[in-house]
Amino acid sequence: MNVQAAQTWQGVQEEVLRRIHAREWKPGDLIPNEAELAKEFGCARTTVNRALRSLADGGLLERRRKAGTRVAAPPVAKATLNIAVIRHEVEDRGARYGYQLALREVRAAPTHISAALGVGVQERLLHVMALHLSNDAPYALEDRWINTLHVPGALGQDFRSVSANEWLLQNVPYTKGEIAFAAKPATAENAKHLNCPENSALLAVNRLTWDHDQSVTAVQVLFAPGHQMRTRI
Amino acid sequence: MNVQAAQTWQGVQEEVLRRIHAREWKPGDLIPNEAELAKEFGCARTTVNRALRSLADGGLLERRRKAGTRVAAPPVAKATLNIAVIRHEVEDRGARYGYQLALREVRAAPTHISAALGVGVQERLLHVMALHLSNDAPYALEDRWINTLHVPGALGQDFRSVSANEWLLQNVPYTKGEIAFAAKPATAENAKHLNCPENSALLAVNRLTWDHDQSVTAVQVLFAPGHQMRTRI
DNA sequence: CATGCTATTATGTATATACATAATACATGA
DNA sequence: TCATGTATTATGTATATACATAATAGCATG
Incomplete structure (x- = not known):
C-alpha cells in the first residue's frame, strides 16, 4: 500500500493525478469508485468526490452516474485565456x-x-x-x-x-x-x-x-x- | 423577501448571478457573507459555499478569507478553448x-x-x-x-x-x-x-x-x- | 422477442458539525 | 510611535449521514 495520509482533497487529487501521469490509470480506463478510493485513502467519500469533481472540471476525468469515472481519452487540453480590459x-x-x-x-x-x-x-x-x-x-x-x-x-x-x-x-x-x-x-x-x-x-x-x-x-x-x-x- | 426556495447550490448560484447581472451587486461590491446568505436562502452554509466557490472559479467573484467575497472588477472573461486531437x-x-x-x-x-x-x-x-x-x-x-x-x-x-x-x-x-x-x-x-x-x-x-x-x-x-x-x- | 418494469449502483447533492487558516482589527507593551 | 501579539471573523475544508438521480442490468410480461 503506497498511501498513508491524503486526508485533504488536494492530496487525493495529487495522488490521482500522479497515477494518471504515471500511466497506472491509462486514458479510457475506469478508475475505482469513490467509496473504494475513500477506503484506500482513509478519508470520507465527500473528500474523494471533491477531488475527482475538480479533475473532471479540468477535463482530465469523465464521470457518469452509475457508469463510473474514467480517465479522459483523448486527453483534451483546455486552454483558458483571460480576456481582460x-x-x-x-x-x-x-x-x-x-x-x-x-x-x-x-x-x-x-x-x-x-x-x-x-x-x-x-x-x-x-x-x-x-x-x-x-x-x-x-x-x-x-x-x-x-x-x-x-x-x-x-x-x-x-x-x-x-x-x-x-x-x-x-x-x-x-x-x-x-x-x-x-x-x-x-x-x-x-x-x-x-x-x-x-x-x-x-x-x-x-x-x-x-x-x-x-x-x-x-x-x-x-x-x-x-x-x-x-x-x- | 424575494427568495423562497433555493435549496440547491445551482439555485443559489442562479440567484447570485441574477443579482450581479441586475447590478444589485456591482463590480467591486462586497456581498453578504456565507452565513448571512445561507440564512436568507434558507439553506446550509455549505450549499452557499459551493455556489460561490463555483462562481469564483469562473472568475465572476473574488474571495478572500476574512475579507469576504466581492464581485470581480473588472469582469475578466475566461475563454476556454478545447485543444483536441x-x-x-x-x-x-x-x-x-x-x-x-x-x-x-x-x-x-x-x-x-x-x-x-x-x-x-x-x-x-x-x-x-x-x-x-x-x-x-x-x-x-x-x-x-x-x-x-x-x-x-x-x-x-x-x-x-x-x-x-x-x-x-x-x-x-x-x-x-x-x-x-x-x-x-x-x-x-x-x-x-x-x-x-x-x-x-x-x-x-x-x-x-x-x-x-x-x-x-x-x-x-x-x-x-x-x-x-x-x-x- | 421486444418492451417495459424494477433493482442496483455510482455519482450528485444537502445538512449539521467541527475545526483549520488567513487576514484583519484591536490592544498591549517597549 | 511602532512593533508585536491576540482576538475576531470569513472563508476553507473534513466528516458522517441521508437522500436524489441517472444509467445500467436483469427480469418479467405481453
Missing part, C-alpha cells in the same frame, strides 16, 4: 497605456454586423474605432458596434478618454457571449492605425455579447503583428 | 479526415527550438511535418519537434498513418505545458502545403509540453486561412 493587459506587462479614439459615428451597420446583433439592417448603431497603445506603440485596434436600441446610454458617451471597452464593462451587464480567434490580413486602414505593412498577419479576437436575449455589442480587436496570447495547460 | 476536431464538424506525412527527419533543431526544449543545440531531434485534411482540403499544417532524449520510442514510429499528435497523446504523458496563439504570414513552404497564397494570414497555435522537468515536444499548428477557434464565455 486591454488597459490592464498593457499595464500588467509593465508598459505605459495609451488610448486614441479614431472614429465615432452613428449609422447603419454592415449586414454581417446587424445580423450578428439581431437588429434590422437599416437600424442606426453606434460605431466606435479606437487604438490602444503600449509605450506609445500601437498595441491593438478595437472596432466596435454597439446596439443602441438596448444600450441607449452609449450615445451620451464620447469615448474620447474612456474606451468603449471599459465603459461597457463598467456600465452594461452581459449574461453570455461568443468569442472567436482568427488570423486576418491587415487592410489599408488597419495598417495605417497599427503602423504596419498592409496585409500583415494580425491576430483577431471577435466578441459578441448578449444581455439575456438582447445583443449588447459586437467587437473585433486586431492586435499588432507578432502579438501572442499565452496560457498554461 | 485534430482528427476529432475535423470529424466533429462532420467532415472526412485525411492525413499526409510531409517530412520526417532526425537532425539538430533550430536554436529557438532546442532552447525551448532545453536540450543542447547540436542534439539531434526528431522533426515531423504533417498535413491534416478536411474533406481532402488542407485543414492544418503540423510542424513538430520531439525530444528523443526523453521519448526515444518516437524514433521507432514512421508516423505515416498515425499522426505524431495522436501517437504522443496515446503514448507519452505530460504534466504541464504552455500554449500560445498568434497570427503568422504563410511562408512559401506553408503556402504550398496549405494550398494558399504566400503571406496569407494564418492562425498559429504553438504548444510546448513537459513531463515533470523533461521537455516532450514543441509543435506549431498552422491552420488554413479563414480558420476560427470559437467558444462561449
Whole structure:
C-alpha cells in the first residue's frame, strides 16, 4: 500500500493525478469508485468526490452516474485565456497605456454586423474605432458596434478618454457571449492605425455579447503583428 | 423577501448571478457573507459555499478569507478553448479526415527550438511535418519537434498513418505545458502545403509540453486561412 | 422477442458539525 | 510611535449521514 495520509482533497487529487501521469490509470480506463478510493485513502467519500469533481472540471476525468469515472481519452487540453480590459493587459506587462479614439459615428451597420446583433439592417448603431497603445506603440485596434436600441446610454458617451471597452464593462451587464480567434490580413486602414505593412498577419479576437436575449455589442480587436496570447495547460 | 426556495447550490448560484447581472451587486461590491446568505436562502452554509466557490472559479467573484467575497472588477472573461486531437476536431464538424506525412527527419533543431526544449543545440531531434485534411482540403499544417532524449520510442514510429499528435497523446504523458496563439504570414513552404497564397494570414497555435522537468515536444499548428477557434464565455 | 418494469449502483447533492487558516482589527507593551 | 501579539471573523475544508438521480442490468410480461 503506497498511501498513508491524503486526508485533504488536494492530496487525493495529487495522488490521482500522479497515477494518471504515471500511466497506472491509462486514458479510457475506469478508475475505482469513490467509496473504494475513500477506503484506500482513509478519508470520507465527500473528500474523494471533491477531488475527482475538480479533475473532471479540468477535463482530465469523465464521470457518469452509475457508469463510473474514467480517465479522459483523448486527453483534451483546455486552454483558458483571460480576456481582460486591454488597459490592464498593457499595464500588467509593465508598459505605459495609451488610448486614441479614431472614429465615432452613428449609422447603419454592415449586414454581417446587424445580423450578428439581431437588429434590422437599416437600424442606426453606434460605431466606435479606437487604438490602444503600449509605450506609445500601437498595441491593438478595437472596432466596435454597439446596439443602441438596448444600450441607449452609449450615445451620451464620447469615448474620447474612456474606451468603449471599459465603459461597457463598467456600465452594461452581459449574461453570455461568443468569442472567436482568427488570423486576418491587415487592410489599408488597419495598417495605417497599427503602423504596419498592409496585409500583415494580425491576430483577431471577435466578441459578441448578449444581455439575456438582447445583443449588447459586437467587437473585433486586431492586435499588432507578432502579438501572442499565452496560457498554461 | 424575494427568495423562497433555493435549496440547491445551482439555485443559489442562479440567484447570485441574477443579482450581479441586475447590478444589485456591482463590480467591486462586497456581498453578504456565507452565513448571512445561507440564512436568507434558507439553506446550509455549505450549499452557499459551493455556489460561490463555483462562481469564483469562473472568475465572476473574488474571495478572500476574512475579507469576504466581492464581485470581480473588472469582469475578466475566461475563454476556454478545447485543444483536441485534430482528427476529432475535423470529424466533429462532420467532415472526412485525411492525413499526409510531409517530412520526417532526425537532425539538430533550430536554436529557438532546442532552447525551448532545453536540450543542447547540436542534439539531434526528431522533426515531423504533417498535413491534416478536411474533406481532402488542407485543414492544418503540423510542424513538430520531439525530444528523443526523453521519448526515444518516437524514433521507432514512421508516423505515416498515425499522426505524431495522436501517437504522443496515446503514448507519452505530460504534466504541464504552455500554449500560445498568434497570427503568422504563410511562408512559401506553408503556402504550398496549405494550398494558399504566400503571406496569407494564418492562425498559429504553438504548444510546448513537459513531463515533470523533461521537455516532450514543441509543435506549431498552422491552420488554413479563414480558420476560427470559437467558444462561449 | 421486444418492451417495459424494477433493482442496483455510482455519482450528485444537502445538512449539521467541527475545526483549520488567513487576514484583519484591536490592544498591549517597549 | 511602532512593533508585536491576540482576538475576531470569513472563508476553507473534513466528516458522517441521508437522500436524489441517472444509467445500467436483469427480469418479467405481453
